[in-house]
Amino acid sequence: MDARINRRCLCGGVWLALAMTGLMGCQSLVNRGWVAPPGPMNYQQANAVVHDPFPQADIGPDDNSMRPPDYQNPLALPVRNQMKNQVTPWLLP
Template identity: 40%
Template structure:
């Protein structure tokens, strides 16, 4: 392989490995309290009570009542990015 083809291969693999994730999570500065709360509501990491039996004590006190299913299904449609 020539040097030029090696450089081209490296450049293509670098571009292909970047993917779609442009925004990296900022662990040291996660944002103010309101933005953290909105992220926790939008990306609920706890078990879905509609999918199976209820897990008693599986959710923190503040997240005992998850969003209703119609609201969960539309959170992206009702967000800022979808408004036109």
């Protein structure tokens, strides 16, 4: 009987800890300086242009409906290639 009660208390404690972690989120890690904040809006937008997560029409399937409205027109191929060389100079062209 005692083992069953101890197991219930342990499970309840684990669930409580998980719930509290979920409620706190990652904001507490940012406030303590353990995780860097994402940065200002202009930095985030420039980062999204350089590291475009959506497939290009000339590389993969053309699915413009996935792209956010501000990013409907991806960069042209010469601009992408030039940007790749500037961002990652250690990779051979």
